[in-house]
Amino acid sequence: MSTRVKKGEGIRDKVAIVGVGCCKFGENWHQGSEDMIVDAVYEAYADAGIENPQQQIEAIFCGSVYPSRGTAEVAESLKLFDRPVSLTQNYCATGTDAFRYGVAAVASGMHDTVLVVGFDKPKDRGVSGPSIHMNTARGLPMTPAGWFSLCCARYFETYGAGREELAKIAIKNHHNGTLAPKSMLKKEVTMDEVMNARMISWPFTLYDCAAQSDGAAAAIITRRDLAKSFRSDPVYVKGVSIALSANPQTDPHFDFLAWKPTIAAAKDVYAQAGISNPFKEIHLAQLHDCFTMTELLSYEDLGFIEKGSAKEHIHNGTFELTGQLPVNTDGGLKTFGHPTGATGVRMIYENVLQLQGRAGPRQVKGATMALSHNLGGAPQTCALALLGIEG
Amino acid sequence: MTTAAGITRYGIYIPSTRLPLAFIHGGKAKEGGPEKAVAGFDEDSITMAVTAAADCLQGMDRRTIDGVYFASTTSPFREKQAAAFVAKALDLRSDISTIDFGGTLRAAASALVAAINAVHAGSAKQILVIASDSRLAAPRSPIESNFGDAAVAFLIGSKNILAGVESSYAIADEIYDAWRSETDKFIRSWEDRFVVTHGYQDNLVKACKGLLEKLNRSVKDYNKAVIYGPDARSLSSAAKAIGFSSEKVQDALFGKLGNCGTAFAPLLLASSLEQAQAGDKLLLAFYGDGAEVLSLVVHPHGFKPHHSIAWYLQRGKALRSYDSYLKSRHLEASEFDRRGGDGVPATVHYRERDSDISFLAQRCTKCGTLHFPACRVCYGCYAKDQFENVRLSDKTGKVLSYSFDHFFPTPEPPLIVGMCEVDNGARVYVQMTDATQDMLRCDLPVEFVFRKIHDAGHRPNYFWKSRPL
Numbered sequence: 001m002s003t004r005v006k007k008g009e010g011i012r013d014k015v016a017i018v019g020v021g022c023c024k025f026g027e028n029w030h031q032g033s034e035d036m037i038v039d040a041v042y043e044a045y046a047d048a049g050i051e052n053p054q055q056q057i058e059a060i061f062c063g064s065v066y067p068s069r070g071t072a073e074v075a076e077s078l079k080l081f082d083r084p085v086s087l088t089q090n091y092c093a094t095g096t097d098a099f100r101y102g103v104a105a106v107a108s109g110m111h112d113t114v115l116v117v118g119f120d121k122p123k124d125r126g127v128s129g130p131s132i133h134m135n136t137a138r139g140l141p142m143t144p145a146g147w148f149s150l151c152c153a154r155y156f157e158t159y160g161a162g163r164e165e166l167a168k169i170a171i172k173n174h175h176n177g178t179l180a181p182k183s184m185l186k187k188e189v190t191m192d193e194v195m196n197a198r199m200i201s202w203p204f205t206l207y208d209c210a211a212q213s214d215g216a217a218a219a220i221i222t223r224r225d226l227a228k229s230f231r232s233d234p235v236y237v238k239g240v241s242i243a244l245s246a247n248p249q250t251d252p253h254f255d256f257l258a259w260k261p262t263i264a265a266a267k268d269v270y271a272q273a274g275i276s277n278p279f280k281e282i283h284l285a286q287l288h289d290c291f292t293m294t295e296l297l298s299y300e301d302l303g304f305i306e307k308g309s310a311k312e313h314i315h316n317g318t319f320e321l322t323g324q325l326p327v328n329t330d331g332g333l334k335t336f337g338h339p340t341g342a343t344g345v346r347m348i349y350e351n352v353l354q355l356q357g358r359a360g361p362r363q364v365k366g367a368t369m370a371l372s373h374n375l376g377g378a379p380q381t382c383a384l385a386l387l388g389i390e391g
Numbered sequence: 392m393t394t395a396a397g398i399t400r401y402g403i404y405i406p407s408t409r410l411p412l413a414f415i416h417g418g419k420a421k422e423g424g425p426e427k428a429v430a431g432f433d434e435d436s437i438t439m440a441v442t443a444a445a446d447c448l449q450g451m452d453r454r455t456i457d458g459v460y461f462a463s464t465t466s467p468f469r470e471k472q473a474a475a476f477v478a479k480a481l482d483l484r485s486d487i488s489t490i491d492f493g494g495t496l497r498a499a500a501s502a503l504v505a506a507i508n509a510v511h512a513g514s515a516k517q518i519l520v521i522a523s524d525s526r527l528a529a530p531r532s533p534i535e536s537n538f539g540d541a542a543v544a545f546l547i548g549s550k551n552i553l554a555g556v557e558s559s560y561a562i563a564d565e566i567y568d569a570w571r572s573e574t575d576k577f578i579r580s581w582e583d584r585f586v587v588t589h590g591y592q593d594n595l596v597k598a599c600k601g602l603l604e605k606l607n608r609s610v611k612d613y614n615k616a617v618i619y620g621p622d623a624r625s626l627s628s629a630a631k632a633i634g635f636s637s638e639k640v641q642d643a644l645f646g647k648l649g650n651c652g653t654a655f656a657p658l659l660l661a662s663s664l665e666q667a668q669a670g671d672k673l674l675l676a677f678y679g680d681g682a683e684v685l686s687l688v689v690h691p692h693g694f695k696p697h698h699s700i701a702w703y704l705q706r707g708k709a710l711r712s713y714d715s716y717l718k719s720r721h722l723e724a725s726e727f728d729r730r731g732g733d734g735v736p737a738t739v740h741y742r743e744r745d746s747d748i749s750f751l752a753q754r755c756t757k758c759g760t761l762h763f764p765a766c767r768v769c770y771g772c773y774a775k776d777q778f779e780n781v782r783l784s785d786k787t788g789k790v791l792s793y794s795f796d797h798f799f800p801t802p803e804p805p806l807i808v809g810m811c812e813v814d815n816g817a818r819v820y821v822q823m824t825d826a827t828q829d830m831l832r833c834d835l836p837v838e839f840v841f842r843k844i845h846d847a848g849h850r851p852n853y854f855w856k857s858r859p860l
Contacts, residue, residue, distance in 0.1 A: 129798065132799065132800060133732075133733060134732045134733055134734060134735075134845050134847030134848075134852075135733040135734065135735060135736065135739075135847070136735055136739070137735055137740075137747055137844040137845070137852040137853060137854040138743070138746065138747050138764065138820075138854050139820060140799065140808075140822065140844060140845075140854075141796040141798070141799030141801075141806050141808055141822070142799075143796060143798050143799050145796070145798055146794055146796040146798070146799065146808060149794040149796075150792050150793075150794055150808075150810060151792060152792070152794065153792045153793050153794065153831070153832075153833055154791065154792040154833050157832070157833050198797075199795070199797045199805070200797055200798050201794050201795065201796045201797060201798055201805075202794055202795035202796075202797075202805065202828075246770065248810070249810065249818075249820035250762070250763065250764070250766075250770075250818070250820075251770065251818075252760055252761060252762065252770050252771065252816070252817075252818055253770070254810075254818075256791055256792040256810065
C-alpha cells in the first residue's frame with residue numbers, strides 16, 4: 001500500500017456554515033426534484049437570514065447520483081442563473097464531496113458565499129431497491145447489499161460478532177429516527193423483527209439495509225470573517241476529506257476486516273483538525289449506515305474504538321443516544337432515508353442542528369465537535385466532514 | 392506415411408443436478424429412485440464441454456493441442472462456433488483447427504474418426520474431441536424421462552495411447568426417428584416401436600456386422616460392447632440381435648444418468664475404459680441417421696481422469712421440484728427472465744475475453760503481484776504494462792469471505808458469492824456453484840468451473856464460478 005503524503009495546511013476554521021435546510025425524506029411521490037430542492041434551499045436561506053439569494057449566492061455546488069438534467073435541475077428550480085453551477089457525482093460520498101468543493105472554493109478566495117445542494121429522486125425508476133443490470137458477466141451479483149456484506153463472514157469468524165450485534169444497530173437507528181421530524185421511517189423495531197425479516201443478502205435482512213428514499217438537503221457556507229454577519233452561532237469546518245481506495249473485489253491485499261478508504265480519510269481529517277483522540281474529542285457522529293455492518297466497521301475504522309471491539313461496545317450502548325459517542329442521532333440512512341446525493345449534506349444538516357443545540361428530543365448535550373461519514377462504491381470511497389462550534 | 396492414432400486421455404463431466412423421474416409424472420421423489428442428470432441453470436453444452444476437457448487436459452501443456460472438435464446437437468448457437476468458444480475458455484493456442492460437428496446423434500463418431508484421420512495423416516499431433524449434449528424434451532412428454540445431460544472429452548494423439556482405434560465402419564440412413572426443425576424448441580420423434588425397430592436396431596446391427604466382416608472377426612473377439620441405446624430395453628434387444636450376451640454389454644446407467652445424446656456412447660466408453668485391461672478389444676457403436684462403429688484396443692497406460700463416473704454419480708443432488716427444473720431451462724415464465732435485457736456488449740466481451748472466458752490473471756514481472764481482471768498499472772509496485780498472463784482455471788483456491796445474495800435474480804436463490812484467493816495468490820470475486828449455504832466457511836477449498844451467468848441480450852453470457860473441492 002502506498003503512503004500518502006499530506007501537504008498543504010488544510011481547511012481548519014477558514015470556512016463557516018451559516019445556514020442549513022432539508023426536505024422531508026421519503027417516497028415523495030408528490031414531489032419532483034424541483035420541489036425537494038426548493039424546500040431544502042429556502043429553509044437554508046431562512047436559516048442564514050438570506051433575503052436576496054440572487055445577490056448573496058455566488059455559486060452552487062450540486063451533488064446527485066441519479067440526476068435527470070444535472071446542474072440545470074438545481075439552477076432552474078431556484079432561478080439562480082448567470083453564475084457558476086457545478087455537479088459532482090462520487091458514489092454515496094457525493095453529498096459530502098459537493099460540500100468539499102464548496103468549502104475549497106470559499107477557502108481559496110474564489111467566492112465569498114456559496115450554496116451546496118445534495119439531491120436525488122430514485123423513486124421515479126419504478127423499482128424497489130437498487131436497479132439490476134445484466135450488462136456484464138463478471139462481478140455479479142452487483143448489488144450494494146452483496147458488496148457490503150462481503151466483510152461479514154470473515155469479520156464474524158475473526159472477532160465473534162454476528163447478526164445480533166447488527167440487529168442492535170438497526171434497533172438503535174430505528175429508535176433515533178422516531179425522534180427526527182423529517183425522517184422517512186418512524187418505526188421502532190424489535191430484535192425478533194430484525195432477525196426474522198426477509199433476507200436480502202446474508203447476513204443482512206430487510207432491517208439491516210438503509211431505506212432508499214427521495215430527498216434534498218442544502219448548506220450555505222461563507223468565509224469565516226463574514227460568518228457572523230449571517231448568524232451569531234456559525235459552525236466551522238474543522239476538516240473535510242475524501243479518499244478512494246482499491247476495490248475490495250480486485251485489491252490483492254484486502255483483509256475483509258476493515259474498509260480502507262475510511263481509515264485513509266480519517267487520518268487526513270484528524271490531521272487537519274488536530275484530533276489525536278477521536279473517541280474523546282468527537283461528541284457525536286453521523287456514520288454511513290447503508291447496511292448495519294458498515295456502521296459497525298466504521299466505529300473501528302474511524303479509530304473510535306479498537307479493531308474487533310465493536311461487539312462489546314454495541315452491548316454497552318456506547319453509540320446510543322445516551323451513550324458516550326452517539327451515532328446516527330437522526331436515524332441515519334437506515335431510517336432517515338438515503339437519497340444518495342443528499343445523504344452527506346443531510347448529515348451536515350443534522351450535525352449543525354446538534355452543535356447549535358436545535359435538535360429537540362434527540363439533542364446531544366454539550367456537543368462541540370461532530371463528524372459525518374459517507375462510504376460509497378464497492379465500497380471504495382469515503383468522505384468525511386468534521387464540524388465544530390469553537391473556532 | 393501414416394501414424395498410429397488413438398485416445399491418449401479422457402475426461403468426463405456429469406452435472407450434479409438430478410431430476411427424479413417421478414417428478415415428471417407429478418409424483419414425489421423416492422430415495423434411490425430412478426433419476427437423470429440435468430444441466431443446472433448455469434450450464435449448457437459449452438460449459439459442460441469445458442469442464443470435461445479441463446479434466447482431460449489436467450497437468451499437461453495446453454500449447455501442444457492442435458485442434459478442438461466439438462460434437463453436439465445442442466450448441467447454444469445456430470450460427471457461431473462452439474469449438475472456438477471452448478478453445479478460448481481452455482486457453483488454447485489460437486492457430487488451431489476448430490470444428491463443430493452437429494446435426495446428428497452420431498456427431499461424436501464423426502468427430503472421433505476425423506481426429507484419428509488427421510493424426511494418422513500427420514496434419515495434427517493432438518486433437519481434443521469433445522461430445523456434449525443437453526437435449527430438451529417437451530415437459531412431461533414420454534421421451535423426457537429418457538434424456539440426460541453430460542459431456543466427455545477425448546484427446547486423440549499418437550503417443551501414450553490408452554485405446555487405439557483399429558478401424559471404423561459407417562452407414563448412412565434416411566429416417567424420421569427423432570428430429571428438431573429450424574424452429575423446434577423440443578425434440579420430436581415418431582412412434583417408439585417403428586423408430587426402435589427400423590431406425591435404431593436395423594442400422595446398428597447392419598453397421599456392427601459390417602465392421603466385423605471388414606475385420607474378419609466375430610463378436611467373440613470383443614471383450615466389451617459399448618453401445619448407444621435410447622433406453623434399456625432397446626439397447627438389450629439390439630445387443631442380442633448383434634450377438635452380444637448381456638454381460639458383455641457396457642452398463643448404460645439407465646435410471647442414474649439418462650441418454651445424453653452425442654455424449655452417451657463416449658460416456659459409456661469412458662466408463663468401460665475405467666475397468667478395461669490392457670489387450671481388451673472394445674466395440675464402440677454410435678447411432679443417428681445411420682450408424683458408425685469403431686473397433687478399439689486397450690493399451691497399457693497410467694492415465695486416470697481426476698473425477699471418475701462413480702464420483703460424479705455419487706455427488707448428485709436432487710432438484711427440489713419439477714418447477715425448479717422448468718425455471719432453470721426457461722420453460723416457465725419468471726419475473727427474473729431478463730433475456731431481452733441489456734446483455735454484455737459484444738465489444739466489451741471482445742476486449743475482456745482473456746479475463747472472462749480464458750480466466751487469465753496477470754502477474755507483474757517486476758514485483759510478482761497478481762491481478763484479476765487485467766489492468767495496466769500494478770497494485771504492488773505501480774509498474775506500467777509489465778505483466779505476463781497466468782491461467783487461473785486449472786488452479787484451486789480458497790474462500791476468503793462470502794455472502795448469500797437473495798436480491799439478485801437467479802432461478803435458485805440465494806446466489807452464493809465469494810471472494811476467493813487462488814493458490815498462486817490471485818483474487819477473484821466469483822459466484823459459487825454446486826454448493827449449499829451450510830457448506831460455506833472462510834478458507835473453504837474450491838476449484839473453478841466455466842458456467843453460464845445469464846442469458847441477457849438473448850445469448851448465453853459465460854464466466855467462471857467456484858465450486859467446493
